[in-house]
Structure formats: C-alpha cells, structure tokens
Amino acid sequence: MAATLRDVAALAGVSIKTVSNVVHDFEHIRPATRSRVRAAIDELGYKPNITARSLRSGRTGVIGLALPELSLSYFGELADAVIRAAERANLVVLVEQTGGGDRDREIAMLSSARLQMTDGLIFSPLGMTSDDAQLLAVPYPLVVLGERVFGGPADHVTMQNVAAARAATRLLIDRGCRRIAVIGARADEAVGSAALRLQGYREALAEAELPFDPELVGVAEQWHRVDGAEAMRAMLATGVRCDGVFGFSDTLALGAMREIQAAGLRVPEDVAVIGFDALDETRFSLPTLSTIDAGREQIADTAVRLLVERIAGRSEPGAVHFADFTVLQRESTAGERGPDPAA
C-alpha cells in the first residue's frame, strides 16, 4: 500500500495537517519540523493521492480532447500540439475518439460519463452542424475547434478558412494557372471546412476575374488520400483539363498528385498543386507539396489557454478566435507558368 499523510504524520510525530502544510510549502513551519517531516516523507516514499486531492478540490488536472481519429495525420498532429500545450499548463490529456464524422457519437461524447473526471473538454466535431449548436450548452468548460458548429455557447477556436483558401488559390493564379480545380468539395454541405475553402477559392477567382467552372469542382466526402485520388481520377477521366489543383487538405492533394502523375502529367510543369494543413509529410512528397499552415500550434495553444481560463471561472464564453495562417511555397507550385498556349 502507498503511504498516506497519516503514515507520514505518525512517523514524524506531528499532525496530518502539518505534513500537508510541508507538502504545500506553507510558510510558517519551524525548520526543525519541516526537515523531520521531509525525512519521513522520503523514508516512506510518500506521494500525494491525486484522487483524494481531486475530490477535495473539485479539480482533477485532466482535460479531455475529443476528436475524430488519431490515425488521421491531421488529428494526430493536432493532438500532439494540444498535449504539449496542456503540459505547459500542468494539465494532462485524456483522448477520446468519435470516429470519422459520426454525429451521434459526437453528441453522445458531450454527455459521456467517461469525461466526468475531466476539468473541461476540447472538442473537435466533424459531423455536427450549427443546428446542433445548443447541444454545446454543457455544464462544464468547453472549447470547440473547427468549422462545423458556429454560434454555440462555447468558446471557439478556428482557422481563417476563407482567407487561407483565397491565398492558396491566389498563389496558383499568380503562378499563371487559369483553370484551377479544387478537390474535396462536399455535395450537401453548407458549413464546414469544405464550404469555407470553396468560398475562398471562388473569391480568389472573382478577384482575378477568372470564371468559376463547376466541372473543376471535385467532390470528396471523406478526406483520405484515396478520396483525393478518386476525385482527381474521375475528373481526368471526363476529359476536363486543368493547370492547377487546390486540395482542401494535404491528404487530398497528395492523393490527387499521385493520379496526376499516373496520368503522365508533370507537377508542377503541367499541373501545379497546393494542399492545406501543413502535415509533416508534405515536406517529403515528390515533389514537395506547397500547402497552407492554418496555425495548428496556435490553435492548440489558444484552446488550452481558453479552457484554463474557463476552468478558473474567468471570462465569459462564446468568443471566436481565429489563428493566423501561412502559405508554404514548395516544389509543387514552383516556377513561373508562361501564357497558356491553348488559350
């Protein structure tokens, strides 16, 4: 059995509370008493019982992180960042998976008994919509990530999807691309990353006075690599030609790039490609993939900071925070494209 305050107190010949005071570096303790207690602590190898402390204080020092799937690189990298940010705040992270966009599981997670021992939750939904916003009125501190649910009663940390997508598209336009395909649109989606990035794409086209061609919109309900490949293959098969591709995620872009190359086209000479997310692996594809760093580290830091503030009871929830983004120019959009000979 592990030693308790009582054991230490008995050995040191003081009261339990004095030992507790020593553990907490309380000021008014005689040096002699302090060292006697310290010795007893060392001798018994005493470690405070966190569970008892939690019961007493109402805090566990644990925060929950609910996200779709760790095996998706984006969420693996996000969890990495959240855990590191939490560690800096002396918190530890309990990770739950909701599956890839399973709305019911996401909603169930919000009232899961498994989260009881958590001081608060960072929640990244993929299946809920703004219609479900009122479900975010939970009786514990909550910070929501992502683009699925807006207008809820919780703090919200998100990225500048429209502006970042506009910048990505603009990069292709500046490089000389005139027929730019997107990969990753969702058929029935009004909110969410896909809709916002599509909006940014259209804004960039409009700014450059380029026409919007529905044939250049590749639909992909899931955003795995295979989905990007299939969408690209389908587009190429219909004979639609493009000189630039904007993948709404890096995995989509990498899948699409594979199909472009398999079709005998060169990247970036024939088709330039840019992704979104700045996954580590984009630095090592062939060619290296240009992408958007939408501020994942900053999102993790901000989410943890907001959650800590909410746990401490400071500030009112409901604010929306946008992270900064960066365009990462790599090989897949390198070079300058001359005037289009076919135009």
Add this chain to the structure above:
Amino acid sequence: MAATLRDVAALAGVSIKTVSNVVHDFEHIRPATRSRVRAAIDELGYKPNITARSLRSGRTGVIGLALPELSLSYFGELADAVIRAAERANLVVLVEQTGGGDRDREIAMLSSARLQMTDGLIFSPLGMTSDDAQLLAVPYPLVVLGERVFGGPADHVTMQNVAAARAATRLLIDRGCRRIAVIGARADEAVGSAALRLQGYREALAEAELPFDPELVGVAEQWHRVDGAEAMRAMLATGVRCDGVFGFSDTLALGAMREIQAAGLRVPEDVAVIGFDALDETRFSLPTLSTIDAGREQIADTAVRLLVERIAGRSEPGAVHFADFTVLQRESTAGERGPDPAA
C-alpha cells in the same frame, strides 16, 4: 452545482445508500422504491461523481499510454488502436508523449505524478535499453510495448521483428532481387527494432545463399521520411547499385522510394521496395507500397487485456507476447524480375 446522492435521497425520501443501490442495480429493492428513486435521479440530472467513486474504490477507470509522439503516423495509429481496445474494456486513455526517443524523459515518465490517477500504464519506450530493465519495476500495473527493453519485470507485447523482416526480405528475393539494400540501420544499436530487422534481413540472405554486403546497409538514426530519403540518396550517390530496398519502416521506405524515383529509376521495374508497419498511407503512395503488418491491432488488444488482468491482480507479470504478422504484397514489389542481366 451537480446533484449528489444526498440530494437525490432527500428528494426521493430514502437514504443515501438506497439511492446508491438503485444506481448499482442492486437486486433487493422494491419496484416502487426503485422507480421513485429513478424519477428523482432524472429530475435532478444526477450523475455519479467519478472522483469520489475512485477514491472509495481505488480504481479510476483510466489507463495511461506513454509513447514518443502522436505526430509520427505509426504512433498515431497505435494510439487509435489502444483507445479503441480500451473503450471495449470500459477504460479511458490518458496520453503522454515522451518525445522521439528521449531516454531521460521516458524514465521520468515512469514515476511521474501525472500518472497517479491512472490504474496502469501502457508504455512504449524508444530511448531506453535493456540496461534500464530494472527501472520497469514500478509499483503499478505496467505493460511494455516495443523492442527496446527486454527482460524487465513487466508484461511485454511485441512483434515478430526477426521473422517479419525475414519474410519481407524473402519476398524481394523470391521476386528475383539479388542486391537488396536496407534503410534504417542504427550505428550503435544492439537491441531495438533496427537491430532485429537487420538480423531478419541477414537470415533471409543466408537462407538464399546471397552475400551480405555492408555497402547495402543504409543508416538512419531517426525514422522520418526525410531520413529514409537521405539514406537512399547517400547510397545512390556513392554509386552503389541495388535492385531491391527493404525499409525498416514505411516512412523510411516512402522516403527512399521518392529518391529512387528522383534518380530516374522505376519502382518496381528497376528497384522493388517494401516497407514495414502497414501505415494507412502506404495504400495510397505511387506506386502503392508493399509492407509488413506487424499486428498493430493485436498488439493494442493484447496490451489492454494484459493490463486489465494485472489491474485485477490476476496472473504474474513478466511474460512476452508476440503478435502475428502479415506480408502485404502491393505494386512496389509487383511483377517477376528476370535473371539479372548484369550478373
């Protein structure tokens, strides 16, 4: 404030203990009482306080998972599998990162106060060695994963590295490869994945009576994609020729494959490539990458099962469990290679 047993008891006009009995589906309760208590529970929205229950019972229902980095795909997928396996056992997972092979951090993790509220730990070290085995004698249930520490006093779940590496090499040999390079050896390593996989490689060569050529051993201390690319580039730069490459991990193999293609060689026609780990993304590379599924799901299931047994106090620790492996034959090793014209 959340409702407690006391509140429910007062509302239902029964004792606290009766409410507790209802919550726990205790048998001998009059239906009338039961429904009255149930109604009070619903009215107040009572949820048991897990922290208090933990203090009383000594169990938290939380297990720890300590691994190097979630942003490495292998560990992201491992964590995914562990969390799913834990969920089936009604456990929730607290994830800690030790960094990529930081021995001191790994050792510190074993006695971290942050794990106090955990019933046990699944630990995947990357920097420790068998010299540190006695450090695994911790006063809580522990299951160790991986190839770094053998002979410790904890349960151990691992993969059949030697046999699986032999099978991977054998696949290349059967395909007709005669000069097979490996990527991912570590200079100073006696134990660990690299050493074991190198041993399997050498056994397969010996079986086929092929010579072992040190020039074909590519060193890579880290196993990111960039390390595989660099090792391969270095080997190609020295003029060493090979017709097959066995990457000790999928990321290494994918990095190596990129360099092979960048050098103007075709995969699999000029050089066949096989990896190790069966990462999801190997299904979507160009060409798709043959690899070894070393039994990640089974490892996660077994680790959770053993930990549960140890928490329950059943069985003595110290056993080593080996997962089954599968060879996944894909495009990167497709086709039959004729007799080597240069031979």
Add this chain to the structure above:
DNA sequence: CGCCACGGCTGCAACGTTGTAACTCACGCT
C-alpha cells in the same frame, strides 16, 4: 408459538485530502 431467514432499507465509517477555526505558547508592549 417461537425462531430463523431473508427482503428491504438505513446508519456509520472510511477512502486521503484540505479549509477553517482554534489552540498554545512566547514575546513585547502598556
């Protein structure tokens, strides 16, 4: 008829910690 068994329920103590109030000195001031 007396006793036991048992269904149905209650009260108390305990898990290990911490906040609050209070106690005991020693000291210095009036």
Add this chain to the structure above:
DNA sequence: AGCGTGAGTTACAACGTTGCAGCCGTGGCG
C-alpha cells in the same frame, strides 16, 4: 501583571461515494 499578537501547530469537518453491520418486519417451518 495583563493583554494583544502572531508563529507554529492541531482538531475537525467536509468532498461524494461505497462496504459493512445491523435494523425492522413478514412469512415459513419445526
């Protein structure tokens, strides 16, 4: 001498739960 002050320490209660012993009443059995 009497009193306030504050350092050093302690006792007690409480956080919300569950195990245990035990209470009361009813019905069956010898």
